[in-house]
Amino acid sequence: MTVVRSVGELRPFARERLAVGAPEAAIALLGSLLRRREPDGTWSVVRIVETEAYREDDAASHSAAGLTPRTAPMFARPGTAYVYRSYGIHWCLNVAAEPPGTGAAVLLRAAVALDGRDVLRERRPTARDDRELLRGPGRLCQALAVTAPEHDGADLLDDEATLQLVDDGYRPGRAEVVVGPRVGVRQAADVPWRFALRDVPEVSGYRRHPRAPRPA
Structure with a gap:
């Protein structure tokens, strides 16, 4: 999968690709690029290789309890960043999906480093x-310096933003996508809304999750 580890010609990520059901948006984000403008003006670029979908009728979702100040980005327009602390330690980056007013988002779980490796390693x-640089949502946010104070509620499709989703034309085929249950959730633990590149x-x-009910 050489294409996963190289960067093609960059173009905007189309917002309408996220204005679909959260699982479909999670698949659409596989293979897309996330880039971070560094203080020196250069860009660190990574390719998303693992995602998880969440929506408001899903017991594992933060939006299941409805619209709150914390979850407001999940109800915003597709492409809005929802950044939260996991267990009070790690930041996690999500991308709002589905039409505005629906509490849905896609967690970015892992990525492949393409440009700016030295900065990411630092x-x-x-x-x-x-x-291991970007293997897991907390590591991904640490490497790209993603935090709630800076990025929660930001539009990731804004070409002036410091953190942007972009596209270089790569679209993984269905045979390249692995589907399975989400990682570490206690509720709805067997819902197959985790997607990754094979x-x-x-x-x-x-x-x-150790307290998740065992499958029937």
């Missing part, structure tokens, strides 16, 4: 190799 000094080592491992 922010992730404990990573043993490139595979045979990419940066994809995180599956861990079931």
Whole structure:
């Protein structure tokens, strides 16, 4: 999968690709590019290789309790960033999906580093190799310096933003996409809304929540 590790000609990511059901948006985001404008004006660029879908009729979703100040970005227009703390430690980046007013978003779980590796490594000094740089949502946010104060509620499709979703034309085929249950959720643990590119080592491992009910 050479294309996963190279960058083609950049173009805007179409908002309408996210104005669909959250699982479909999660698949649409696979293979897309996330880029971060660094303080020196250069860009760090990564390719998204793992996503998870959440929506308001989903017991595992933050939006299941309705619209709150915290979850407001999930109800905003597609492409809005929803950034939250996981267990009070790690930032996690989500992208709002579905039409405005619907509490849906896609968690970005893992990515492949393309440009700006030196900067990403500086922010992730404990990573043993490139595979671990962006393997997991907390590591992804740490490497790209994503935080709620800076990015929560931001429009990731704004070409003036410091954090942007962009497209280089890569569209993985269905045979390249692996589907399975989401990682570490206690409610709706068996809903198959986790999507990843097949045979990419940066994809995180599956861990079931210890208190999730066992499948029937």
